[in-house]
Each structure stands twice: as structure tokens, then as C-alpha cells.
Amino acid sequence: MTHLKMGVIGVGGIAQDRHIPSFKRLSDTVELTAVQDVNQERAQEVAKRFEIPHAFSEYEDLFKQVDAVTICTPNKFHSSIAVAALEAGCHVLCEKPMAITSKECQEMIDAAERNDRLLSIAYHFRYSPEAQLAKKAMDHEEIGDPLVTRVQAMRRRKVPGWGVFTNKDLQGGGSLIDFGCHLLDLALWLLDDPEPVEVMGKAYNRLSKTPDQVNDWGAFDHETFNVDDHVTSYITFSNGLSMQFECSWAANIKEDHTTLSISGVDGGLSVYPFELYQAKYGALWDSSAKIREGEPDAGLVQAKNFVDSCLGQDELIVKPEQAMKVTQLIEAIYKSSETGKSVTFTK
Numbered sequence: 271m272t273h274l275k276m277g278v279i280g281v282g283g284i285a286q287d288r289h290i291p292s293f294k295r296l297s298d299t300v301e302l303t304a305v306q307d308v309n310q311e312r313a314q315e316v317a318k319r320f321e322i323p324h325a326f327s328e329y330e331d332l333f334k335q336v337d338a339v340t341i342c343t344p345n346k347f348h349s350s351i352a353v354a355a356l357e358a359g360c361h362v363l364c365e366k367p368m369a370i371t372s373k374e375c376q377e378m379i380d381a382a383e384r385n386d387r388l389l390s391i392a393y394h395f396r397y398s399p400e401a402q403l404a405k406k407a408m409d410h411e412e413i414g415d416p417l418v419t420r421v422q423a424m425r426r427r428k429v430p431g432w433g434v435f436t437n438k439d440l441q442g443g444g445s446l447i448d449f450g451c452h453l454l455d456l457a458l459w460l461l462d463d464p465e466p467v468e469v470m471g472k473a474y475n476r477l478s479k480t481p482d483q484v485n486d487w488g489a490f491d492h493e494t495f496n497v498d499d500h501v502t503s504y505i506t507f508s509n510g511l512s513m514q515f516e517c518s519w520a521a522n523i524k525e526d527h528t529t530l531s532i533s534g535v536d537g538g539l540s541v542y543p544f545e546l547y548q549a550k551y552g553a554l555w556d557s558s559a560k561i562r563e564g565e566p567d568a569g570l571v572q573a574k575n576f577v578d579s580c581l582g583q584d585e586l587i588v589k590p591e592q593a594m595k596v597t598q599l600i601e602a603i604y605k606s607s608e609t610g611k612s613v614t615f616t617k
């Protein structure tokens with residue numbers, strides 16, 4: 271096969287802003303054949319706007335027309351739709367998080383294996399130029415054995431006031447499952463998938479509960495707000511690594527910042543911006559990299575990796591087992607916060 275037929279399931283914000291434009295730019299290898307959404311009017315509109323031939327109301331009808339699908343629905347439906355698509359013989363790219371529970375993730379992995387289809391998750395932070403550089407630096411052992419990782423995915427007063435982000439039933443949580451998951455995924459990938467041993471977590475839901483909210487990303491109802499808006503965690507791994515993790519949509523801090531730094535035996539690195547910290551020739555030695563203009567955006571690289579992998583010309587960068595580990599950590603952080611006790615992983 272030299273050309274992949276793709277369908278899009280759930281054609282809201284992320285489908286229209288990232289997935290569809292990216293696949294459209296790869297028209298040499300992929301053809302967007304069909305969309306499906308429970309909102310028929312939206313499905314019709316999106317199909318017309320992006321010149322996609324079919325708009326279906328049932329995803330079973332879409333599966334018959336395509337080789338692969340991208341799933342861009344709220345989190346609650348990721349697993350059931352992915353399993354149905356895999357059983358129908360389609361490869362699947364699914365938005366993040368992989369699913370709300372690790373049980374659902376396992377069902378997706380089992381369906382992919384049973385049907386010999388590819389399954390990947392849209393953890394697109396991995397495809398940014400900074401993350402790619404950091405991965406190369408880690409693979410070339412620029413920092414030696416990693417010891418301590420610090421992750422901060424922090425926004426000041428930016429609860430997403432649109433879409434389903436604050437709907438616990440549809441999304442399974444707030445800042446952690448929506449935003450923190452990206453940085454957890456990126457950190458685990460850079461660290462070569464360490465096995466978690468123990469997780470202590472605390473999920474807060476206080477900042478957004480007060481009236482007269484000052485919020486830069488639209489309005490939301492503080493009375494019904496019931497998801498986490500600030501989360502902290504301490505995670506240890508079987509190879510001796512430890513991670514200090516924090517994420518927030520709404521913290522009372524000076525400004526937004528996304529930090530991922532890894533301190534190792536022989537050096538350290540920071541991803542945003544990419545910098546290396548070493549000690550050599552009797553001096554403290556810092557290096558930085560200039561990201562060149564015209565680097566393709568992460569959404570495009572993600573789409574290309576998925577399409578090329580389905581066509582047998584590349585290997586998936588985000589493996590489902592890796593994405594499931596992110597969900598396991600998210601579950602453990604929420605559980606630890608509820609019980610006030612750490613969660614221990616047993617092999």
C-alpha cells in the first residue's frame with residue numbers, strides 16, 4: 271500500500287486545528303476519506319470545509335471506508351471507539367490521554383495485538399524540536415545516568431473555559447489528565463521508560479471554586495467545577511530515579527512555565543529551551559541549541575510518523591504500552607490523593 275485512507279472520529283477543536291490540517295498536508299501518502307461525529311451538523315460542516323468526501327453518523331460505516339482512524343472525541347470514548355476500530359481492521363491514532371483507566375488502555379492494546387493493527391497515542395510534545403534534541407542528548411549519554419527529574423507544567427489562571435475540559439464524567443479529571451499527561455509522557459520517554467515503584471500525589475480543587483474568578487481562557491462555572499486544577503506528585507522508579515512533578519491550569523504564580531529538567535551523574539539538561547549543563551576542562555560548561563526556523567510543527571511530525579508507520583515505512587514513536595504507563599501514573603496520583611497514602615506498583 272502506498273496511500274493510506276484515513277477517517278477522523280470526533281471533529282471538534284483538536285481534529286480541526288491539528289489532525290485534519292496535518293493529514294491534509296501529507297496528501298502524497300494519505301487521503302482523508304471520511305469523518306464521523308455524534309454531532310451530525312458539525313460532521314457535515316467539517317467535511318465540507320476540508321473537502322472530505324464522507325460524513326457519517328455511525329463510526330461502523332466509517333470503518334468500512336478507511337485503513338486507519340484518528341480518534342478525537344472526549345476521553346471517555348477513546349477506549350471503546352479504539353477497540354471497535356481495531357476489531358474492524360483499522361490502525362488507530364488516538365488523542366491523549368490514551369484512556370481514563372489503565373484497564374481501558376489494556377483493552378486497547380489487546381485489541382491491537384489481536385487484530386495485528388497499529389495503535390499510537392497523540393502525545394505530540396515528543397515531536398517538538400526541543401524534545402527531539404533532548405532525546406538525542408539522552409541517547410548519546412550526554413548526562414550519564416539520570417538521577418532526578420523535575421517537571422512543571424504550569425499555567426496561571428488559565429482553566430480552559432470551552433469544550434469538555436472541566437467535565438469530569440467525559441474527561442476523567444482536570445489539569446493532570448489534560449495537561450500534565452503530556453509532560454509525564456515526555457519525561458518517561460526521555461528516561462527510557464523506567465518502571466514506577468511508588469507514587470505520592472496530591473490533587474487540589476480549590477483555586478477554581480471561589481466566585482469572581484479571574485481567568486484568561488474564558489468563563490467557567492466555579493460552583494460546578496469538580497476537577498483538579500493543581501497537582502503535585504513525587505514518583506520513584508526501580509532504577510533509582512526520582513521525579514518531582516507539578517502541574518496546574520490556574521496556579522497563583524508569576525507566569526506560565528513549562529519545565530522539564532533532568533539532572534544526571536555526568537551532566538544535566540533542560541528541554542524548554544534546550545540546554546545542556548556539564549562540567550568539563552575544569553569549568554562549568556553550558557551548551558544551548560538554536561532551533562532552526564522552518565522546523566515542521568509537532569502535529570505534522572506526529573501525523574507523518576503515524577502514516578509512514580501504517581505504510582510500513584517507519585516505526586511508531588509513541589508506543590501504546592508507553593502511553594498506558596502515563597495513565598497508570600495518573601491513576602496512581604489521583605488514588606494517592608484520595609487515600610492520603612502512597613501507591614506502590616508491583617511487577
Ligand SMILES: NC(=O)c1ccc[n+]([C@@H]2O[C@H](COP(=O)([O-])OP(=O)(O)OC[C@H]3O[C@@H](n4cnc5c(N)ncnc54)[C@H](O)[C@@H]3O)[C@@H](O)[C@H]2O)c1
Pocket residue numbers: 279280281282283284285306307308309312342343344345347365366367392394433434448
Ligand atoms: N494533544 C493535545 O494537546 C490536545 C489538545 C486538546 C484536546 N485534546 C484531546 O482531544 C480530545 C478532544 O478534545 P477537543 O478539545 O477536540 O474536544 P471538542 O469538544 O472540541 O471535540 C470533541 C468532538 O467529539 C464529538 N464527540 C463526542 N462524543 C463522541 C462520540 N462518542 N463519538 C463521536 N464523536 C463524539 C463531539 O461532538 C465533538 O465534536 C480529548 O481527548 C482531549 O483530551 C488533545
